[in-house]
Amino acid sequence: MSINWYPGHMVKARREIEKNLKMVDMVLILLDARAPFSCRNIDLERIAGKKRIIMIFSKVDLADPNDTRKFAAQFAEEGIPVATINSLNGKGSKGVLQLVSDTFREQADKLLARGRRVRAARVMVAGVPNVGKSTFLNCLVGKKVAQTGAKPGVTRGQQWIRIRDDIELMDTPGLMWPKIENDQQGMKLALLNIVGENAYQEYEVALFLLEVLKEKKPDVLLDKLKLKDINKPNEEILYDISILRGHLLKEGRPDTAKTCKLLLQDFRKGKLGRISLD
């Protein structure tokens, strides 16, 4: 199965970002820590042009810590700095702010050398849908200013939120859609709830999740989901989970549709453990 996804507003959102980029010193690109490479949008990095880019691995609480270290090192090899954050409890926010001010220092020094006054660093937050942009903004601001979980809206007048004396955030995050290059990436993005739900079949994505678990975390299948035998096709494993969890239709047949929905929910909430996908 391949994922076909052509959301509307793409051109408009892109123009919006291009316009807003003119006003900032740097862009914080949020990537889901569980699959940062799959969330990456080369288009966004290209239109950011000469602006400094910092990658923020979001939802780090849901990712496998070993993979997170590995992924961050891979970005570092490309010369791209990475900070990680759990925006639900703010863990990592200090590191993020430190990285922003370190990154801006070079520019600030240049301003000083030219005898100009140093102003606060102006920062735009950007990323794909659902990656946690609004939650991240709220976390840094410390109160509810950006709407979370909402549909992408229309940008109103630009506002700057002062985080510290030396850092200002643009209140409207830049929304970009991921380019889906292959089926694997599409599946990961569906699993992470980044791709809209009408673009995929839950059944297919749940089977993909089972394949990931088999490969990376068989203990989740054996211990958490209490499966006895996982050396069988994923369709059969799914069937077994339905029965174990008591998801049955009126006629007594397994309600695999329900099982799929709940498996995806459990993964997204981190109930299956910290699992990375890239």
Ligand SMILES: Nc1nc2c(ncn2[C@@H]2O[C@H](COP(=O)(O)OP(=O)(O)O)[C@@H](O)[C@H]2O)c(=O)[nH]1
């Ligand atoms: N576990 C966890 N969930 C998060 C984190 N950041 C955001 N979320 C959740 O991810 C979902 C999407 O977040 P939102 O900020 O609306 O994403 P946006 O579309 O990029 O603005 C919401 O349900 C958030 O509660 C995080 O650091 N950890």
Ligand SMILES: [Mg+2]
């Ligand atoms: Mg949002």
